[in-house]
Amino acid sequence: MIRVLASGPLATTQDLGRWGWGHLGVPRSGPADPPSHHLANRLVGNAIHAATVEVLRGGLTVEFLEPALLAITGAPVGACLDGVPVAFGATVWAPAGTVLSLTVPRFGLWSYLAARGGFDLEPQLGSRSADTLSGIGPPPLAPGQVVPIGDLVAGPPAATDSLIGLSDRRDIEMRVSPGPRHEWFTRQAQELLVTTAWTLSADTNRIAARLTGPELTLVEPRQLPTEGLQIGSIQVPPSGQPIVHLANHPPTGGYPVIAVVDESDLPMLAQSLPGTVVRLVRRAPGRPA
Template structure:
């Protein structure tokens, strides 16, 4: 059992999502940075899809009620174990009563805590993820709450620490043009100059401001009929500020999608903080 003594800005339980429910109007949700959750689970010997804790900007404090093996990945929030600094993306042992504290992360947005055995809250539609758009799944963590831990797997961790990512800079994001790029006077403008992540970013999507380069302009003021929206869709509302859809995105929408981000780059967008610069690159083979 884990006791959440302090949540910080926000924290939720997330696994790799609940695909297969679009016909019922339910999106997949799941960890915004799927690679970070997978790594946390591998470090503690879990299957990659086990549920962990997604922590926004750090600030979380938890206490072990039983002996725990855990790892913190994703955004490198400075971590301490009973006041002693511990390494990021390393395997940590907490005996009963010990506390793990995450300070505010200086880079990235979301840290992930993987616990051996996984967070064992009841699944909803086959997933333990909380969807912030629909409210489906276990509620967000709160101060004083508890989390049950599942039975440990047979496998044991084979590494004690994973390599850390390099320093932040301009994110090079690869995207496939279309399917509605013909709605814009100059769709190539998306791939020209730089964008920056606005303060209006969450698990639903990252809205972008133009840092330099030409604006995105529509050919007309009309709207599309509602159509399906994929993870990574770059939707452009009338303001001309593109939104890259993330884990909790709506499954339909009426604004034109000028491009779709490569799946391999979506985790990197999920870690981009407000003010982070982004440059779009055409995906290989698209001209």
């Protein structure tokens, strides 16, 4: 078990999310940066579906009430056990009674803390993911809370592994394919989408990232009934400023989707700080994502 002493701006448990409930209006949720979540679990020998603690911009402090093998990945935070620096992106042994503290990362937003066995809060609809959109799942971690460690172990910890290629770049590129309402937009808007150096707005969270730049306009004003959304969908609201849906996106929406970002490119966006330049490029037809 761990006891939360400080939670920072936001700390939640995340596993692979709630698959198969979209038709009932339940978001999938899950980690903002799945590769970093998976790596943390591999480093401690957990099953892929074990829950980690996802931490926004550091500030988490926890006490280990029992011995544990831990790993920290994602946005590169400084980590100390009882004030002594420990390795990032590697397995670390935490004796009972020691206190782990995480600093603000050098770059990026989301860091992941895994403990061998996984964090064992009560699942809701088959998942331990905290859903910040609907409120389903365990609530965000709070000081004084005790979180059990479970037994979701898959094998020995990884002897070697590689960190996900996060960097402090402030200019990223993502591949897009035409969305279901692509033809609703003017030719100029279609071209602006893939030729503009968009800026990532501060109005960004686990649900979606807002891009700022020129207005994307429709061929003619039209009303759209609510329809299904998938992760990576780029909706365009009446403001004409595109919104890219991330891990905690709603399952439906009423704004037209001009394009869809390849899911494998989304962790890069999720880890980007406001002000990052975002370029969208057309994915070549027939080529794998």
